Amino acid sequence: MGTRQVSRTVLVAARPEQIFDLLADPANHPLIDGSGTVRxxxxxxxxxxxxxxxxxMDMRMGAPYRIRNTVVEFEENRLIAWCHFMGHRWRWLLEPAGEGKTSVTETFDYSTARSPxxxxxLGFPKRNADGIEKTLARLTKMFPG
Incomplete structure (x- = not known):
């Protein structure tokens, strides 16, 4: 984990392509979000x-709001990251782990933020660490193996 980054990793019983297909479709983001903010x-x-x-995306953190994201890192079936106007990134790294499994790392990278x-x-690193853990737990349950 780098400076101004919060990451968690889990092993998921699915191939990288299966997980990447889920992540690359924005309509799926509310299904996997464990933070409760993505609507x-x-x-x-x-x-x-x-x-x-x-x-x-339609979001809610206390009050509802809308956010526009741009994909800033992309490698098919391996890496995807997006950011919005505040500059911090949400990154997903998928690494084959053998036997049809994938090591999935989600990172909140605020080293690129306008005001890290x-x-x-404001406590975002801790709050987002909790959300990432819940998101990865949801993802794991979507592919029970």
């Missing part, structure tokens, strides 16, 4: 994400 995909975005793709110190002071 729905916005109309008008792509059905499948790719490098540079922009997509909107503010995110830290």
């Amino acid at each position: 729905a995909g916005r109309d008008g975005g792509p059905a499948r994400l790719s490098l540079g793709a922009a997509f909107g 110190a503010a995110l830290q002071l």
Whole structure:
């Protein structure tokens, strides 16, 4: 885990392609989100994400809001990351682990944020670590093996 990054890793009983297909479709994000903030995909975005793709989400953190994200890292079946106007990134790394399993790492990377110190002071690293753990638990249950 790097400076100003929060990561968690789990082993999932699915091939990287299966997990990547789930992550690359913004409509699936509310299904796997363990933080309770991602509500729905916005109309008008792509059905499948790719490098540079922009997509909107309906969110709720106290009050409802909308956010527009852009895919900033992309390697088919291995890596996908997106960020929004505040600059921090949500990154997913998928590594084959043999026997049809995948090591999945989700990272909240706020080293790229416009104001990383503010995110830290507001408790986002701890809060997002909890959300990541719940998200990865949900993902694991989607592929019970």
